[in-house]
Amino acid sequence: MLDHLLTLCVLGSHAFAMRGFFRALRESRVPEPIDFTALSAIMYYDLGLVAEWLTGEVAASKYFP
Numbered sequence: 704m705l706d707h708l709l710t711l712c713v714l715g716s717h718a719f720a721m722r723g724f725f726r727a728l729r730e731s732r733v734p735e736p737i738d739f740t741a742l743s744a745i746m747y748y749d750l751g752l753v754a755e756w757l758t759g760e761v762a763a764s765k766y767f768p
Contacts, residue, residue, distance in 0.1 A: 717745045
C-alpha cells in the first residue's frame with residue numbers, strides 16, 4: 704500500500720514538473736530545451752515505475768540490494 708502511495712506521489716510531482724512543457728504546447732510555441740530534458744527523464748523513469756506497479760515485479764539491480 705505504501706509503495707502505491709509513494710508511486711502516486713512521484714507521478715504527481717513529475718506531472719507538476721511537466722507544467723512548462725504543456726504550457727508551451729498550449730500556447731503554440733516550442734518548449735524550452737530543459738522541458739524536453741525533463742520530459743525524457745520523466746518518461747524513462749515513470750514508465751519503469753508504472754510497469755513495476757502494474758506487474759508487481761521489481762527489477763533486480765546490482766547497485767541496490
